[in-house]
Amino acid sequence: MNEIIKVSSLTKTYKLGKREIKAVRNVSFVVKEGEIFAILGPNGAGKTTLIKMLSTLVLPTSGKAFVCGYDIVKDEAKVRKCIGLSTGFERSFYYRLTGFQNLKFFGTLYGMRGRSLNDKIKELSDFFNLNDAKEMLYMKYSTGMKKKLSLARALIHNPKILMLDEPTSSIDPKSAMEIRQRIKEIKKDKAVILATHDLHEAETIADRIAILKDGRLLTVDSPTNLKRYLKHEIIKIKTDGSVSMDKDFFLENGMREKIKRVDVKDETVFIHVENTEEVMDYVVDKMKSMKVKLLKINVEEPSLEEVFLNFMGEKDDKLSD
């Protein structure tokens, strides 16, 4: 797959009086065609600034970025043609026009008109299930419909890249799931950049995830590889609850080095280990010796949430500008 976005050492510093705020620090990555690339980070991590720089709406302080092969500073008009943008803000349409009128207005600004524009609006209305609402005033739209209309607008000129900033924030799980499904379908012939702080969203639809904190890019990898990064597994044991256990129960006989952490929640014990095989026999024997009845044993990978939290905490000290 070809590289469609190439970012190298991109930096954005805002000046607030005498203070300088580094919103994005020396960030480099590439995005390939047909890929969903999630930028994951907490609020204030620099996700929106990064998206806006790539969309030519904010000028970088230093560094370079090429979108569809065009420089985001020198060839801004060509970059814009290549991008469809959808931010999470509800206030981005004309409230007193209908959804159809709004799409028609923005489509015309992309040089479309007549039948081809109407056909495209019809196609997008079908795709996002907005047909019933397209004659409704935008101000009457539900939040989910507003998000879908925003996606439809971003796709109206058939861009090669879709930039999405929090596309499912503040909407119900069913609508969020529907939108995620649509994004997955869109990626067939487009690259999608998705800024989000929703871990589930990033995990379920992204091919690769970039973790951003305080403007720094901590890592870029696939969700699967990111989970491997933690080098640990979780043995999940469900018991009948007849014997109460505490965390120290398993940390005997030199096991403190092999067992990283133990959590007990109701009748289930979560044992975090680096290598399951090394401790499984010990754990089972230990529980049997206490006459604990084992109902179910699973070995699970750590969740992306754990990976994310690990990056948010542990990596702090290792990084420099």
Place this chain on the structure above:
Amino acid sequence: MISFLTKLWTFVKRGFAINFSYKVYAVLGILGMLIGVLRFGFMAQFLQMGNSFPALSLYGGNLMAYFITGGAYMSYVSVAMNSFHSAIRSEQSMGTLEYLLMSDTPLWQILTFSGITSFLWTTLNVGMIFIFLVAVFNVQMKINIWLSLFILVLSVICIGGIGLTSAGIIMVTKKGDPVSWTFTTLSGLVSGVFFPISILPIWIRWTSYMMPTTYAIRALRKALLVNATFSSVKESVLILVLMSFITVPAGLLTFRWGFNKAREKGSLVEY
């Protein structure tokens, strides 16, 4: 060209659709305007009774026509000065500015379309005023329509340059700019909008000659009220053309500066 016109039409349709969607507001606005014209009309009738105004002889001597042309022209000055930054402010508050900028339409076209939409809306209002005037007060006007339109468009372009400068500054300051304040305040005072500049003290009159509005209103009144020909207003037209060569490039440069400054600060959508 077709694409330009299609986009312009879309902008105009959008502007009128939004304006007319506030029906009560639109009706009250028109009523308020017509009542304002009545006020001016009766005041002018009262002052005209038994009096003559030699200073207005160049424009036919009718005080009401003099007032109304001045007032109507000031609406266009307001369009030229404010439509750009009002359009930006309005798109910012609706959250649509970034999406307009992301589209395949250059910024200068977006601003031009917004300006033309405001111009047409104002023309609709001013047209109603003139129809009302003729119907209620039987004001006689001898209009050279093409010359009037030419002067009007030329002056809107010339003042539009200053409006662009103002919009460029507003992109950075967000609210309040000295260019707009100075121009709007002075144009009403020293351009001969409601009284001839000959009554101004000499020491202040030099500012009149610096203002494009002085030349525009002078030429426009002649074209609207005494059916003037081009040759009788060519001096004013020439000065407006020369001034446009300064105001328009200066406006474009200042606006570009303000726009890039806002992108640098990441404050395009802030207001």
